[in-house]
Amino acid sequence: MPETLPSDSVGIVEPQTAYFPESFTLANNRVLPEYQIVYETYGVLNQAKSNAVLICHALSGNHHAAGYHSMDDHKPGWWDNYIGPGKAIDTNKFFVVCPNNLGGCDGSTGPKSINPNTGKAWGAEFPSLRVRDWVHSQAQLADKLGIAQWAAVIGGSLGGMQAMRWSLEYPERLRYCIVIASSMRLTAQNIAFNETARQAIMSDPNFAEGNYIEQNVLPEKGLSVARMIGHITYLSDDGMGKKFGRDLQSGSFALGTEETVEFQIESYLRYQGRKFSASFDANTYILMTRALDYFDLAREYNNDAVGAFKKAQCKFLVISFTSDWRFSPERSREIVNALIHAERDVSYAEIESTYGHDAFLVKGQDRYDNIFRHYLKGIET
Amino acid sequence: MPETLPSDSVGIVEPQTAYFPESFTLANNRVLPEYQIVYETYGVLNQAKSNAVLICHALSGNHHAAGYHSMDDHKPGWWDNYIGPGKAIDTNKFFVVCPNNLGGCDGSTGPKSINPNTGKAWGAEFPSLRVRDWVHSQAQLADKLGIAQWAAVIGGSLGGMQAMRWSLEYPERLRYCIVIASSMRLTAQNIAFNETARQAIMSDPNFAEGNYIEQNVLPEKGLSVARMIGHITYLSDDGMGKKFGRDLQSGSFALGTEETVEFQIESYLRYQGRKFSASFDANTYILMTRALDYFDLAREYNNDAVGAFKKAQCKFLVISFTSDWRFSPERSREIVNALIHAERDVSYAEIESTYGHDAFLVKGQDRYDNIFRHYLKGIET
Secondary structure (H helix, E strand, O other), X not given: OOOOOXXXXXXEOOOEEEEEOOOEEOOOOOXXXXXXXXXXXXXXXXXXXXXXXXXXXOOOOXXXXXXXXXXXXXXXXXXXXXXXXXXXXXXXXXXXXXXXXXXXXXXXXXXXXXXXXXXXXOHHHOOOOOHHHHHHHHHHHHHHHOOOOEEEEEEEOHHHHHHHHHHHHOHHHEEEEEEEOOOOEOOHHXXXXXXXHHHHHXXXXXXXXXXXXXXXXXXXHHHHHHHHHXXXXXXXXXXXXXXXXXXXXXXXXXXXXXXXXXXXXXXXXXXXXHHHHHHOOHHHHHHHHHHHHHOEOOHHHOOXXXXXXXXXXXXXXXXXXXXXXXXXXXXXXXXXXXXXXXXXXXXXXXXXXXXXXXXXXXXXXXXXXHHHHHHHHOOOO | OOOOOOOOOOOEOOOEEEEEOOOEEOOOOOEEOOEEEEEEEEOOOOOOOOOEEEEEOOOOOOOOOOOEOOOOOOOOOOOOOOEEOOOXXXXXXXXXXXXXXXXXXXXXXXXXXXXXXXXXXXXXHOOOOOHHHHHHHHHHHHHHHOOOOEEEEEEEOHHHHHHHHHHHHOHHHEEEEEEEXXXXXXXXXXXXXXXXXXXXXXXXXXXXXXXXXXXXXXXXXXHHHHHHHHHHXXXXXXXXXXXXOOOEXXXXXXXXXXXXOOEHHHHHHHHHHHHHHHHOOHHXXXXXXXXXXXXXXXHHHOOOHHHHHOOOOOEEEEEEEOOOXXXXXXXXXXXHHHHHHOOOOEEEXXXXXXXXXXXXXXXXXXXXXXXXXXXXXXXXX
């Protein structure tokens, strides 16, 4: 970190914890005897409590969306490019709340937590979750914060699925729903990538059938391969080509020396895998990818997305990125078409980008930034 | 297998072995003290020895391209759909030769073979190979068979790379070059998938740094994940969606029962992974993917593909498939454009298909079959 904080940063932030002592029944009918949610907030809640915005994180995100935890931090929160004073999600205007999802590994109750019934870490015994479970726990957090209605619920990727589910589960509790680089359900290919990542984790002997914490080991190699698989799907073929091409890690590869040849993309991916596996929990990764696989917006509405969205009362902004092949623009157009047929108020922007699925996180994309910024400017608080 | 062989089958075939006792210097200057190539042939070599066709196999292929090894075989060779009497590669006309590549694991000298210098299996010590090494060893096989010039060299995917390399290394030794679903070089994304697959293998403790044969173990789990990764890239998103969609393996997934939910695509991939890992050699898989990564048709021609192809004397047929995202039609158009600018005789067909990269193996695609068949009909022998 620089010695001074950037002027458009929310600055030093401190995570808070909300504890819910009552039992919480999940979508699969299993019951958490208690749970806690770690979250961060940026900006100030106005007196009318009408300026609160909920940020829903994606697969590997957490509650630390903006600012720094200390002056020693190398990097700000994961969506710092878009959250801060004067930024698209303007903290001079909005009170921004970002929780770590239930089942996460950064402080909210999840597989790493102690199961009060056994006194041991939940591990693989932690119940599987659905997107709706996150939405319901986020609603309990909103209750605790005195927020009867969100000005907006915003999310990219898996976060967008939470935002859409909010519009159906609590239609009266949000005025705007912003869905970025998301989908109403995964394709077979999406599921295939997730399953391959899970198999990589579960094949690691250190996974120990999910009880690695009890056994004091970590399935780092399996989780690293899982992250490499994921990472490929977050970037575009073009973007990878532009960033790495076929450049070599060191020197040339003259005939005769190729035993030591390494392409830059290889060492980049290995680094990403190692970094991730040192900080993320394998059971959480499995749980989150399962939630992605299971998500199917319209399933309990007779597979009728139009009928489903008729329940929604909020306005929608849907954004996609041309080079996103994980959740391609076609997936966003399906959302938009369903909303139009459901006669909901929807705006849609397809952003030209080479950043692939990750584009929703990347700064310096003027059209995305402008659309996002102006849409949020128009929200009355 | 049925009790009788199909009339358009080459029937029961027997692999043959060619032994080369002389030392063979590889592109990386390492030397194999001796080697053998296992191969199959279909059809009859004419007196002029002018009707021979070389089939080059892809990553996981081998010499068994057509027919059956016994009446108990469940499946014929990997390209049986296109090789046989009256089929596109008509064995009534052509003498078809298909070798298992050097470094393979089905009988040709490779990592599973005994290193004569140590008396132990080569394992990870087997030298890394380039596409040109395959071409040179195939040329030695041609010498042994008395074939001075191939009527055609034909290959899909990695096989297409061998076919193109043939046209540059031995321009006078082939009259036609047929390149299907291939590329002049891998993209960063292609390399990324290969590297992730290799990491999956090498992360398996049973890989034992490549010496699993000596240690009497097999890295089946790692190889299985590697195959799953590969398999996703062989199919198209659409094709997977049509074949599997979000269908469940068994039963419904009512809320409350999803602990046991399994999508069909998941069990399909796991099955493919297990099947492959029981029959394929992990060191060969690493070696073959490395050869793919290193292949760069024009690298030693100052990265000038046009200049490179000026060396070629044969005619070319290039075929791509619309849904192939591993080697997309764009990659084939690059080949075709280079050939046009090099003033070579080239025909190109882009086939509408939902089968992805695997399309080159799949039967029942009329346009592909017709173009392939008629082009080969036009070859004088």
